[in-house]
Amino acid sequence: MKVGIERERRAGERRVAATAETVAQLVALGLQIEIEAGAGTESGIADVAYADAGARVVPQLQLSELDVYLHVRPLTPEVAATLAPGSISIGLGSPATELPTVAALADAQVTAFALELVPRISRAQSMDALSSQALVAGYRTVIEAATRYPRFFPLYMTAAGTIPPARVLVLGAGVAGLQAIGTAKRLGARVFANDVRPASADEVRSLGGTFIDLDLDAAAAEGTGGYARALSEDRAVRQRELLAPHVAASDVLITTAAIPGRAAPLLVTREMIAGMRAGSVVIDLAAESGGNVEGVVSGQDLLVPTAAGDGHVTLVGLKDAASTMPSDASRLYAKNVANLLALMTVDGQVAPDFDDEVIAGACLTRAGAVLHEPTAVALGRPPERAQLPEGDI
Structure with missing residues (x-):
């Protein structure tokens, strides 16, 4: 399965969602990693380091071809609409303040995981991006x-x-x-x-x-x-x-x-x-x-x-406090992202188990539904109206 990481484009954002270390971790799981050239420059990570870790460095990602999209800042509605139906995104979502993006993710049938929603339990500490960036x-x-x-x-x-x-x-x-x-x-x-x-x-x-x-x-x-x-x-x-x-x-x-x-x-x-x-x-x-x-x-x-x-x-x-120290901030953040992705990867396939409380808790949108209740209510999309496959949350 193809996992992609772009250069962050929001003004002031210098972090990146993957480091050479986490690329190697994900490649070892059987995933194919593509990363945009220059994505790690602000964090002090050269393209050659990604390539040596097993990633394919490309001039531009084709978002519609990705199975998984890793990011730092919340996506824009335009990027969300570009992702393929059934694909997965993992990153910060800021659902309370990014309602148009949440709606776009749901409409695009993207399974989006927001790191702010990762449950604060012992087993999920290695995925707790709020704590690492704080x-x-x-x-x-x-x-x-x-x-x-x-x-x-x-x-x-x-x-x-x-x-x-x-x-x-x-x-x-x-x-x-x-x-x-x-x-x-x-x-x-x-x-x-x-x-x-x-x-x-x-x-x-x-x-x-x-x-x-x-x-x-x-x-x-x-x-x-x-x-x-x-x-x-x-x-x-x-x-x-x-x-x-x-x-x-x-x-x-x-x-x-x-x-x-x-x-x-x-x-x-x-x-x-x-x-x-x-x-x-x-x-x-x-x-x-x-x-x-x-x-x-x-x-x-x-x-x-x-x-x-x-x-x-x-x-x-x-x-942008964390972004003022992009090297260490990216090192911690990328590990949070990789650990969450690793939790839902089996034999080279990303297949989230929604019976897992960490995965279920972090899921923001899936199958056209907004699963985070406060956000769903704010959008006028109560979760009980969601048309999820039988047996899903």
Whole structure:
């Protein structure tokens, strides 16, 4: 069966869905790999490396001839319509924000797997692209903050005087937040963190951070699969009130809170940012999904005047965070993709077993149906109306 990988064409995207290592893994399974020339250039992978691993490097893929299409960013409706009926696509789908593409995949009779939908269970950890890319993004937030912050992160005691360490506050202690905490600690900062899930307190402390307990209703904040649940509006307001003094005391604020399939929760108001010291830096990792900080603009640095009138705070809407480190991000992402594809490959044939909870959970569209219920409802295509073959989900 023919598996194809193209060069990613979305502006700012530098990752690739396969590396030489994963090509060799898939070739060993009996799959035929075709990859567009230059697909791995931004990730530091030469065409010859793919060829040496067993891939056929071609000037241009014929998408309609592929059995499986591997990608990073969500497809466009035009690409989705080009894929052959019955073919398989594997990659990020962003179903909540890419409804036209989801509809096009269903209409084209493509069996699409969205990595965001991979169940968060132990057996699927090697396929969890959200976690692997959050690891990269969390590290990058601290690097971006350090390059903009006009002072040192670590404590320095010199003959000319003592320079105190920076005070870093991280909001959200998922994979990205924990990586940000660890990286900031390694740079010598004093790190504080908050998450609406009290269970994350031990993880924060294990990395040397100080957990800020806001005494919110824990049951109301615990979601499924390790994610947080959106707070009610009154609790969200109370959360911001309790966070305000901690934000004001920080030199660097990093926000990473996200809820799958929904807009990012608002954690920090413009007024709270204005209450920080002049020269402070705010990095909003959730800017692409609406932002945790009021007024943030994805891909832009904004200068927010301080309430004291003595300067400004730099508000950064971080965009394409994982893509800024394409080599390691691609290494992790491509392995996630290859592991999911390997799970559904038997004797050189890609034949998904929909009795497998990982495969069934990750499936977005199949046989003209949208199988992810929230997306189906948003499209006006309830899953119960799907015309699936007998015995299928």
